[in-house]
Amino acid sequence: MKQQGMILWLTGLSGAGKTTIAHGVAQKLQRRNYRLEVLDGDVVRTHLSQGLGFSKEDRDTNVRRIGFVAELLSRNGIIAIVAAISPYREVRDQLKQTTTNFVEVYVNAPLAVCEFRDVKGLYTKAQVGQVKHFTGISDPYEEPLNPEIICQTDKFTPQQCVNQVLHYLEQKRLIDFYKNLMQISS
Template sequence: MTNNLHLVWHKSLVSKEERRHKNGHHSFILWFTGLSASGKSTIANAVEKKLFESNIRSYVLDGDNIRHGLNKDLGFSEEDRNENIRRIGEVAKLFVDSGIVVLSAFISPFREDRDRVRGLLEEHEFIEVYVKCPIEECEKRDPKGLYKKARSGQIKQFTGVDSPYEEPFSPEVTIESHCFSVEECTEQIIDYLKTKRFI
């Protein structure tokens, strides 16, 4: 373990508030959580496109993409999943500090992990978006064939099959992706952000 006794935080000469002022908008995390194939990444990218078109600086952190680089050394044990979310939380916090809106699309199955990320941030900087979709519908979609592999035993510890998914108790936004189109889900999130005057 790294010894942090000799590390000193170096304070920036440019504040988060100054970056937000220059960008012309609030910075925060939209944390998309839900089962595999619930539509997290699709909706997150659709929301980002809307934000981009409105000149709001934003970036999507996608679970699969992050595991190609930053977290390629992690597996899918509970410990590795915890570390996966811890790292993403720290990266997302840096985006918020830089004045950018970050859209984080991760299954993030455990409430404790999501709450830990929330605890890294200030009030109104963590917006939990629960992309709610019945597992039966997710299995019908199964664009990557993961549920099929999990049911056949090729994938172990798969969320919703042989590893739990803990639904959020009180997310800021709940999107029922099996009831609404991607466009409608996107508008629900944009409307929420406008109502809160975050954008």
């Protein structure tokens, strides 16, 4: 199957559900033989962006690096699924303007929900000053102004959000997910 590359960029607070949705979309697409790569912000930071801190400049550098890798993959017909907080709007918008087939997904959950989901206790540590520059507590998160998709993970299940993303990609003819599903089941 010939496929076009794209960048599916999931942004949102820590604990909003970016990684869960990214892996859910990836799993469904892989079952349909789509070639893809998941770039998880935490994993990329430990390898590609090792040594960067959490200042605005370092965060912007990290996001640009992830964007560069995603664009390389996309140019070569791979679906790059990025799950990264990417808190600053300006850098996300630059990526959107300078890459092709960039789909921004705002994984939206209220701060209180993200704090409740926080199994690592990072929000608690940030609130008492043990973790500096923590997005949503001591550093800002700038919500996207015009994301292509908004997944409200406090109102919908992860599976509903995955389906929402796949439906959008199908509508925009970036994938033929449902058409391929019909062919496979026939």
